[in-house]
Amino acid sequence: MLRTVRIFFWIAVVFTALMQVWDEYQGLQWRKPLHVALYRVSADASMDVDAYMATLNEKDFEVIGQYFSREALRYHLPLHRPIVFHLGPTIKEIPPAPPALNANRLDIILWSLKFRWYAWQHQPSLGVPIDIKLYLLYHDVKTNTRLLHSTALQKGRIGRVNLFAAPAQHAGNTVVIAHELLHTLSATDKYDLNTNAPLLPQGYAEPYMRPLYPQKKAEIMAGKIPLSANRARMARNLDETIIGRPTSREIGWAR
Template identity: 35%
Template sequence: MKLGGLMRRYSILGWLRVFLLLVLVLILALYLLLSSTRSVDWQNPVVVRIYPINADGDAVTQSYVEQLDDRSFDDIETFFAREGYRYRIGLSAPVSVDLAPSIDSQPPKTPTQASIVEALWWAIKMRFWVWWQDGWQANDADVRIFMSFYAPGNPQGQQHSLGLQKGNIGLVNGYADPEHQGINNFVAAHELLHTLGASDKYDMKTGKPLWPDGFADPVKEPLFPQQRAEIMGGRVQVTPGWSLLPPSLSHAIIGSATAIEIGWLGPVAIRSESDSQAAPQSAQSSAAE
């Protein structure tokens, strides 16, 4: 009896191991299914769909979300048109932004100091949430950005935003304030570039841009004050100890390191700053010189 019970016990443990292995394989398969990455060759515009979310349920936030339209995000298109012309990518409008209807659901909360298993589980929940919001219409857009709006003064509006290349998803936190929309769009463009393969170019501890790749004008003399931001550097370095967010994308550029990462620079030559002044009106730079 003891021997038979022992054998049955090991048999149950064996089947349990097989079951757990199958569950793990299923989870990984689901993760890969929901994490497809669209390749971008810049032969056609990248279609970006922005989904506004009233993240705090405030009446002020709701009113702001309801008055948003495609023009609220025009400076994102203008920014990429201007920089694309400077890098001679051959597209007059590299990025096309569409505004989707607002959604009520909140994305899964990003874990802090998560284990590998917790991070994987969050990634699966995140991608399933995105698929559920967008359904099969996801094929209509190359990149989806979910912009969570908060009433002015709500500290949650300063939460870290992120862009995921796997799945081509951006999560942006911002404020429901017309005067803040320029910064909202700056953050959205930053996260959009993450989905296209660009990396951060700032110090993760201090938030300061890293020289030289995180500076808009790394060979400027004197180096400070910088007057523009490299989009993935994230901030304008005014003095060695002081940096600030630019008020809009008109004070930002795509640096050469970022251009290489997204496929804009390599065998393609970069236009000089003086060349960009001769760009068509739709792509002219409004960046501070």
């Protein structure tokens, strides 16, 4: 009996994994829009953060949907609105923090499982089937001058996004949200992990422009506009970024 239970358990595990792989493959075929849930989370238990989150509505994130529509048009994607955003209710519990950059593989796997379990437990219904879940962790600008790196998983299509809770930071926040969303769709970082400098050519919006500097825009997966060979600045808003061809290939927009 115990042997039979084990066999059925592993069949269920394999079947679930195969279904997830199939869903991820279908999503990157872009036959229909992907629906993204945005769940707000207070990272600081601050009244100021709670007050700021209460001011946000779905229209505040429309600029991200418009950005993906504009970029999709450049790659002749046959979808007017490839990504649709839905603002969900606030969530009180903070998702598990990722391990340190030098963590071993086991720690990373355990965190991944914890995060996916958290997402399974915290996915309030929004009336439509959700393809991607992003947990927006808002931080008080009075006590945080810099934020830790955000992170997202392709498996499970979930993201943990660190943001500033201030109107003046909203445009920059949208860049971070778009960047992490693309990670859930298989896009990779296009910057040097040690220096954070954009990689040439894949991290440049116009890698073959002459003269090469200064660049006018940032590649979204690099996040910075190269101004010279050793100087770059963060993109202030989505209008200062593009989805470059290497990223477009990774997410299935180009061949």
